[in-house]
Every structure is written in C-alpha cells, then in structure tokens.
Amino acid sequence: MAFKDLREYISELEQEGELLRIKEEVDWNLEVSAIIRRSYDLQAPAPLFENIKGYPKGFKILGAPVSSSASKGRFYARLAISLGLPPDTDVATIIEELAKAKHVKPSKPKLVKTGPCKENIQIGREVNLFKLPVPYIHPGDGGRYIGTWHTVVTRDPDTGWTNWGMYRLMVHDETSMGGPIALSQHIGMHYYEKYEARNQPMPFAVVTGTEPLIPLVSCFAVPPGTDEADIVGAMRGEPVEVVKCETVDLEVPVTSEIVIEGMVLPHQRKEEGPFGEYTGYITSARKQTPIFNVTAITHRNDPILPVICTGAPVEDHLVWSIALAADILNNLRSHGLPVKKVFIPPHSALHIVVISTEISSPNIAQLIADVVWANKSGACIPKVIVIEDDIDATNMDEVLWVFCTRNHPDRGIHKIPNPSAFHHWTFLSPKEKKSLTTTNVLFDCTWPKDWPKEFVPRKATLASLWPEDIQEKVLARWESYGYSLK
Numbered sequence: 001m002a003f004k005d006l007r008e009y010i011s012e013l014e015q016e017g018e019l020l021r022i023k024e025e026v027d028w029n030l031e032v033s034a035i036i037r038r039s040y041d042l043q044a045p046a047p048l049f050e051n052i053k054g055y056p057k058g059f060k061i062l063g064a065p066v067s068s069s070a071s072k073g074r075f076y077a078r079l080a081i082s083l084g085l086p087p088d089t090d091v092a093t094i095i096e097e098l099a100k101a102k103h104v105k106p107s108k109p110k111l112v113k114t115g116p117c118k119e120n121i122q123i124g125r126e127v128n129l130f131k132l133p134v135p136y137i138h139p140g141d142g143g144r145y146i147g148t149w150h151t152v153v154t155r156d157p158d159t160g161w162t163n164w165g166m167y168r169l170m171v172h173d174e175t176s177m178g179g180p181i182a183l184s185q186h187i188g189m190h191y192y193e194k195y196e197a198r199n200q201p202m203p204f205a206v207v208t209g210t211e212p213l214i215p216l217v218s219c220f221a222v223p224p225g226t227d228e229a230d231i232v233g234a235m236r237g238e239p240v241e242v243v244k245c246e247t248v249d250l251e252v253p254v255t256s257e258i259v260i261e262g263m264v265l266p267h268q269r270k271e272e273g274p275f276g277e278y279t280g281y282i283t284s285a286r287k288q289t290p291i292f293n294v295t296a297i298t299h300r301n302d303p304i305l306p307v308i309c310t311g312a313p314v315e316d317h318l319v320w321s322i323a324l325a326a327d328i329l330n331n332l333r334s335h336g337l338p339v340k341k342v343f344i345p346p347h348s349a350l351h352i353v354v355i356s357t358e359i360s361s362p363n364i365a366q367l368i369a370d371v372v373w374a375n376k377s378g379a380c381i382p383k384v385i386v387i388e389d390d391i392d393a394t395n396m397d398e399v400l401w402v403f404c405t406r407n408h409p410d411r412g413i414h415k416i417p418n419p420s421a422f423h424h425w426t427f428l429s430p431k432e433k434k435s436l437t438t439t440n441v442l443f444d445c446t447w448p449k450d451w452p453k454e455f456v457p458r459k460a461t462l463a464s465l466w467p468e469d470i471q472e473k474v475l476a477r478w479e480s481y482g483y484s485l486k
C-alpha cells in the first residue's frame with residue numbers, strides 16, 4: 001500500500017500503537033530532542049509534538065519517524081510500515097525486498113498543477129526559516145538543524161538527471177542554510193563538477209515531511225544517473241505526483257509538508273557544525289561548507305517537520321543499515337557469490353557487516369570481503385564477519401556464539417590496509433585521522449575446508465541435534481504441555 005503523504009503514515013503508526021501525540025508545550029531548544037532520545041532508549045512510540053513553544057498552534061514536529069519498536073518481533077515495524085510491508089516483517093525479508101527494488105522498472109513522476117504544499121507561499125523578503133519549528137538537537141551543535149529526515153533535490157544541468165539525496169542541513173539565519181556536500185555524493189557531482197566548475201549557482205529544493213518512502217529512498221545507494229523519484233514510483237506502484245517550484249526550475253512531491261527552494265552559490269562557504277554524528281559521538285568539526293540561499297518556502301497548513309536525533313544508535317542506523325545491506329547483497333550476488341544473508345547490526349553504528357554464505361571455496365571469506373570493500377556501500381564499513389549459512393546472520397546471539405567459537409584468534413583474523421578511512425571513525429589515531437589511512441579487518445568464522453568432516457564439532461541445538469520425529473512431536477504438542485504458541 002502506498003501512502004499519499006506523511007499524514008497517512010502518521011495515522012497508520014497511530015493505529016499500530018507506534019505513535020504518541022504530545023499535547024504538553026515543549027521547547028524546540030533541546031527538549032524536543034531529549035524526548036526523542038529517551039524514546040529511543042525505551043523504544044517508545046514516535047512522539048508527535050503538537051504544541052511547540054513560540055510557534056503557532058497546529059505546527060508540529062514528528063520525532064523518531066523510523067526508530068525501533070519495543071513490541072516483540074517488531075523491532076523494524078516503522079521501517080516495514082514505511083515500505084508498505086506488515087509491521088512484523090523480519091529484517092532479512094526487508095533487506096531482500098530492498099535488494100529487489102534495484103531491479104524494478106522505474107516509474108517517472110507525474111506533474112500536477114498544484115496541491116497541498118502550495119497552501120502557504122513565502123517568497124523573497126517574506127522568507128524566514130525561523131518561522132518553522134526547527135529544533136536545536138544536541139548540546140554543542142553549531143546551530144538548529146532543519147534537515148535530518150528530508151530530501152535535497154538537485155538536477156544535472158546537462159543530462160536532466162534529478163537526484164534526491166539526504167544530506168544534513170543547519171539553519172544559518174532567516175534565509176540561508178548549510179551542510180557538508182561530499183564530492184563522493186551525488187549532490188557533490190552536481191555541485192562541484194557541474195555548477196561550481198562553471199561558476200554557476202545550483203538550484204535546489206529541500207522537501208521535508210513527505211510520504212515515508214521518499215526519505216528512505218533518498219538515503220539509499222541508487223546509482224548515479226538514476227532519478228530516485230522513479231524508484232519511489234516503482235516501489236509504491238504508482239508515480240509520485242510532483243509540482244513545479246515557485247522560484248527554481250525543479251519539481252517537488254505535491255503532498256510535502258514543507259518545501260524550501262533556492263540556490264547554492266558557487267565558491268561561497270560558511271561555517272557549519274559540529275553535529276552529533278551516527279557514530280554516537282560528536283565527531284564532525286566546525287567546517288566551511290556551501291551555503292543554501294533560500295528564495296522561497298512553501299508549506300501545508302499546520303505543517304509537520306520530521307526530526308531524527310542522530311547520535312548513539314539507534315534510528316538513522318536502522319534505515320541506513322538496511323539500505324547498505326541491500327546494496328551489498330546485490331553486489332555480492334552479482335559476483336556470483338553464494339551469499340544467503342547480509343546484515344549490518346544497527347547497534348554497531350554501521351561499523352560491522354555480517355555475511356552468511358555457503359562455503360563454496362576455501363577462501364570464500366576473503367572473496368566476499370574484497371567485494372564488500374570494493375563498493376561504495378561497503379567502503380564505509382571497516383569490519384566484516386563471514387559466517388556459514390547454518391547460522392542466522394540477523395540473530396546477534398547466534399553471531400556472537402560463532403564469532404567466539406569458530407573464529408581462530410590468528411588464522412581467522414585478516415588485517416587489510418585501507419587507504420581511504422572514513423573521517424568519522426572514532427578509533428582512528430590522530431595520525432590516521434590526518435592521513436585517512438587505517439586497517440580493515442575480516443573475521444573469518446567458517447570452519448576450515450581442509451578439516452576432516454568428523455573433526456568439525458556438531459552443534460548441540462534443538463534443530464540440528466534432535467531426531468526430526470521428536471522435534472515434530474514436541475512442536476505439535478507445545479500448547480498441550482501448557483506453553484503458549486509464541
């Protein structure tokens with residue numbers, strides 16, 4: 001089922017017990033973010049703040065839009081719902097569904113004349129970003145962050161390729177925002193290689209408060225040259241309806257809660273950051289980054305601003321981990337490797353990837369690690385664990401067990417030089433931080449192929465050791481023993 005807008009998603013969350021309306025007045029200055037953080041700690045429902053100090057009644061913030069659920073077996077419920085899947089879908093199925101999305105037939109957006117995002121239009125001197133309830137998130141942040149669960153729209157001036165990507169944005173003043181633009185990201189390809197290289201301003205539109213698939217796909221590894229809008233259209237089964245911007249030549253989803261339009265001027269920078277990062281630490285420094293000059297803001301009546309409180313796991317980690325895992329799964333399979341599951345435990349802050357596989361060759365673990373690190377999605381993960389497919393890669397209790405019992409402290413650990421470390425990694429030494437070189441590590445938890453069969457220890461689990469007829473009998477009689485089925 002496709003959601004028409006963020007409001008339909010909110011209704012669905014509410015029906016599933018995944019949303020709490022907060023009617024008490026709350027302060028955008030650290031209180032909203034502290035509540036979101038505590039909701040992570042307790043895996044509590046997503047807070048919908050309906051009464052924000054200093055802002056008109058009706059203006060809202062949706063916190064924790066895709067964070068984890070405390071309900072049993074529904075850790076990924078909000079993400080599953082966002083993807084139109086049942087709330088109790090297991091993570092391996094979610095990752096497989098995403099991996100499939102890469103192969104769907106793209107569906108172009110449909111241009112409509114007008115719609116909800118045009119209910120309020122502020123242009124030129126009417127523009128004031130502080131009229132929106134932008135939160136101050138982490139103590140020590142460089143400013144108030146408006147973009148934490150949003151989409152930045154830019155277009156390649158030569159090919160027309162329109163990119164939707166998620167890149168954080170801080171408010172500088174009433175009419176400008178800023179955030180890092182990495183050259184390796186698609187927005188960086190547009191900005192540095194096209195517009196700035198020609199000394200031209202780059203038109204942008206930031207959309208926030210959209211149907212949930214849009215921010216999700218905005219942080220997926222969609223190949224360069226592919227419009228994320230077409231992938232969203234294909235995944236939801238009908239095209240995204242878009243409308244023309246007021247002041248720039250771009251289109252935006254018509255049901256967006258808030259649209260911010262403008263230009264990133266060439267060669268202009270302003271200090272942005274620091275900001276609490278996904279590593280769980282305040283790792284980003286104050287830096288000179290490009291400036292997003294705002295020429296118009298349009299929004300729905302009673303707009304809703306979604307906010308993720310990045311930092312220690314787990315929220316952005318949930319979504320980013322499934323996005324990266326799906327891409328790594330596709331990459332490994334396209335190399336013909338017999339991989340069963342790929343899982344990035346969100347609590348690892350995206351520092352480790354677990355891969356289960358059939359053991360088709362003695363050096364399978366190394367073949368897998370080579371492919372992981374050769375691709376963009378895997379290059380930001382410094383640690384790889386390869387396990388055999390008798391173990392569920394998504395079950396961390398099982399993974400810890402085989403890591404401890406099958407990984408040889410010498411033979412099973414492979415250290416591989418990494419000449420392009422990610423600057424956020426907190427384990428880097430001061431010297432490594434400068435050179436951005438470090439060491440990746442592969443933990444090979446497979447039994448050596450040359451061990452005699454009878455030497456490999458047999459697992460003592462119910463499913464592997466007990467005779468099948470006894471297993472069947474016990475399962476069939478489970479309730480009559482007095483246990484409940486779950």
Ligand SMILES: Cc1cc2nc3c(=O)[nH]c(=O)nc-3n(C[C@H](O)[C@H](O)[C@H](O)COP(=O)(O)O)c2cc1C
Nearest residue numbers: 165166167168182185186187218219220221316320
């Ligand atoms: C909550 C969240 C915040 C993110 N912030 C940034 C960011 O500030 N800069 C960045 O380069 N990538 C950031 N990312 C990752 C990008 O969204 C991701 O790499 C995506 O693929 C970028 O789109 P692109 O592939 O079209 O460039 C963030 C992801 C999430 C989930």
Ligand SMILES: [Mn+2]
Nearest residue numbers: 163164186222
């Ligand atoms: Mn892209």
